[in-house]
Amino acid sequence: MKQNDAVKNKHLKVKTKRLNRSKAGDVGIDIMLILLAAFMVLPMVYVIGNSFKSFDELFVFPPRFIPLNPTTANYLDLFTVLSTSWVPISRYLFNTVFVTVVGGIAHIFISSLAAYALCKFNFPGKNVMFQTVVLSLMFSATVTQIPSFLIIAKLGILDTPWSLILPAIQSSLGLYLMKQFMEQLIHDSLLEAARIDGAGEIRIFGQIVMPLVKPAWLTLMILTIQSLWNSTGAGYIFSEEIKMLPTALSQITATGIARAGVSAAITVIMMLVPILTFVFSQSQMIETMATSGMKD
Template sequence: MSVTTLRIFRANKKLNRSFIVTFIMFALLALFGAFMALPLVYAINNAFKPLDELFIFPPRFFVRNPTLDNFFDLVSLMGGNSWVPLSRYITNTLLITIIGTAGHILLASAAAYPLAKYRFIGSKTIFSIVVLSLMFSPHVTAIPNYMVMSWLGWINTQASIIVPSLAFPLGLFLMKQFMEQIPNPLLEAAKIDGGASEYRIFWSIVMPNVKPAWLTLMILQFPMLWGGTDGGNFIYSENLKTLHYALGQIIQGGIARAGVGAAVALFLMIVPITLFIFSQSSVMQTMANSGIKD
């Protein structure tokens, strides 16, 4: 066997081994991906099941006789016969979710920029406090949060949900870590050569470069506000309550509303999932670039 033939044989052997490893990894990822998608598939099938299929034993994973009665019943319960129409609950939820998410992204970005690019007295202490706050569960701060909202006179207002969401510490931590990856010479060149101000640098250079980070933050914050249950703790007026609280009252109607409850679960899931589908590439980019330093 010649030297050339031996090299070709070794190259083909190495290529085949690489193909086998890649195929095995792909098969495992596909298997785990399908397993993780099972709850979503089950929720979708439950939403279209009639009552007899919902309570059949042993339970069926896939629907046999799909129906839209669950959605029609949901519209009927929350329709014109309701004291507060469904559109009011949707408007309240969208208002809280959009303002809370956008406000948090802006506040976290504005606070992270000086912590990432400037060294001033107390900067390390401030960031240490932010990191320390990540250790506390929201249940630990529930009572102090309620007391603060009460002292400010914001109980039974939408500000009692929006304002605390602006101080989500994970957002500041994520934005700071990502802004540190922006080269300092780039910002200095914008100041010296372009005569740009700090606000111009922040909006025209920093924010576009950290787009994957604030899109990831949007995906993390949006579901928390969309499906949040804090409305029942701070808001008592029916006209100001959120969609999650209103639909939760429907589910408590008993066995007869099990089908409506399945439709409610799908309705609450579909919006965050749709948002994630359109933004998943940016989320993957954030995870891949996290921890990289220049």
């Protein structure tokens, strides 16, 4: 059915492409897009360039975008610094990966369960629950940081990875997107049929609902990666051996100008993970976002 739609759209697009489109307008839009894209991309090109510059070239005047003599010295340096540090870097890397993976998987599983309940069951209280979630989309974590800190301290999970994982699991954006996606994708008839066949609710969820919403899993994973991969844990985590990768890396950067190239290398490495995950899941993410609309 989906394929049919795609074919139909393609067919229509060929016809409609010419409607109301002037050549000059097309060119104008291309130019605007190129200018804006340059604004977006140049800073990143610059930092990537810097990470491959030798020490002398970092400080030439005028500064260059692209290194003349690219070198991997900064990356090699980074690994030397890291392998000789007090707590080995693999530890920090493990901490960040642990928090991101556990947080991401738990977020997907727990919010899918709740999303499924919210969109396919009719129980008292569900409207209030969903409206609260929608309202909370507006309240960024920065605003609730003080009371959140008090609560996390009271729960006794301060200075443990859970102080980062548990709040990430209940991200309201994830639940919202998952619920909207399920609403569109999972038809009641399918669930009815499964129930008639004698499938239990847990089995229906695990074997019918979850496989169908795979694109939304990826979206939720990306969103979790965005918040947790770059999370420094500042304010919540103090012990050296459970510190996050960005904190450890910023300690290296803090040693000043001698490490300018190395810190560029760090930035590039930290950027790679979220960007690569997006590259591989872009179409699924767009598919999820298509249902993200908010109706009154």
